[in-house]
Amino acid sequence: MKYIRLILLGLCCILALSGCGFWESEEDGDNVVYVYNWGDYVDPDTLKQFEEETGIRVVMDEFDTNESMYPLVAAGAERYDVICPSDYMIQKMIHNDLLQPLDYSQLPNARQYVGKQFWTQSESFDPGNRYAVPYCWGTVGIVYNRTMVDEPVDSWSILWKEKYKNDIIMQDSPRDSFMVALKRLGYSLNTTDPQQIQEAREMLIAQKPLVQAYGIDDVKDKLVSGEAAMGVVFSGEALRMILENRDLEYVIPKEGTNLWIDSWVIPKNAEHVENAHKFIDFMSRPDIALKNFEYLTYSTPNTAVPDMEEDEDYKDNPVVFPPEEAYAGQETYKYLGEEGDKRYNDEWIQVKVW
DSSP states (O other): OOOEEEHHHHHHHHHTTTTOOOOOOOTTOOOOOEEEEEETOOHHHHHHHHHHOOEEEEEEEESSSSHHHHHHHTTTOOOOOOOBBBBBHHHHHTTTTTBOOOOGGHHHHHHHHHHHHHHHHTTTTGGOSSOOEEEEEEEEEEEEEEOOOOOOSGGGGGGOGGGGGOEEEEESHHHHHHHHHHHHHTTTTTTTOOOHHHHHHHHHHHGGGGGEEETTTTHHHHHTTTSHHHHHHHHHHHHHHHHHHHTEEOOOOOOOOOOEEEEBBBBBBOSSSHHHHHHHHHHHHHHHHHHHHHHHHBOOOBTTTTHOOOOOTTTTTTTTOHHHHHHOOOOOOOOOOHHHHHHHHHHHHHHHHH
16 A cells, blocks of 8 residues: 555656646546647636636646647647647647537537638638637738838738848748748648749748848737838737837738638547536637637637727727638638648758758
C-alpha cells in the first residue's frame, strides 16, 4: 500500500509539473469542462458567468498556433472537451477522425443566432456542418497610414512598390504570405499547383528587399507607432490599431483575400460531452457573444450582436461589421494534405533564406 501511495503521488507531481489541468478533484466530479483555446481568446468574465450559471468549472489551456495544438490532440496526450481550431485545421481533424459530430438539439443558441452565411462558408471545411460551430471570423487585408501613403490602396500590388521600401510589414506565415502573392496573381489561395506556388514564391522573393520585417505580434506595434507605412493584418487586429492611431485605415484588396473562421469543436475522446455542448451553446448566446466581441474586437458570426452594440467605435464599423458584399465569395483556407502543407512550408523556407 505504501508503494501504491508513492506511485500515485509521483503521478500527481508529473501532472502538476506538466501544467496539465486534468487531475480532476472529487469536488468537481463531472461538473467540469476542459477547453483548449487560443491565448486570451475569450473574455474571462464570461467564463465566470458560465460557472455561476451552470455549476460547471472551466479549465482552460491555451495554444498559440493550430500547428502546436494539433499534435497534442492527435496523439491523445490530453483529453479536452472543447477546442477552438481554425477552418483548415478543423478539416484536417475531420479527415483524421479526431472529432465527434455535434448534437444540435443541445445547441439552440448556435442554431438560432449564428448567421446562415457563416454556416454556408463553413461547408468548405466542414461539409454538412456536422462538427463545428463558428465562434470568430475575419478577413486579412492591408492596414496603411494615410499620412505616409499618398495614393489609393485597393490592391495587393502596392506591397511591391519600390517607393515604400522598408515601410512594408508582411506576416511571418507561409499560408498568409503566399495568399497575398497568389491572390495578386489571380490564383486560388488553396492551390496545390506546383507552378502556381513557384510563381508566388518568386514574387515573394522579389518583394523581400522592400520588406522591413516579417512579423506576427509586432506587426501591430510597428504600424501604430508609425515605424512602417503599411502591413498585412487580420481585421480584428486592424480595429484595435485604428482605435490607437486614427491615421490608420484597413482595406480588403480588390483581388480578394482569406476569410477565416475559428470554430468550437468537440474531440472524439472528450469525456464531458454534455458539458461541452453547454459551453459551446453558452458562447453562442447573444449577450455572451457581445461581451466576447468587445473584449476581442474580432468579428462575430452572431447575428444579434450588431444591433446590440452601443459603443460608437464599434457600432456600424465596416472593419468588423462589413456589408455582406465585402466578404461574399472570399475563400477560406482548406487543409491541403501532408504533401500540400510540406510544399508551402518548403517554399516559404526558400523565401526566408533567399
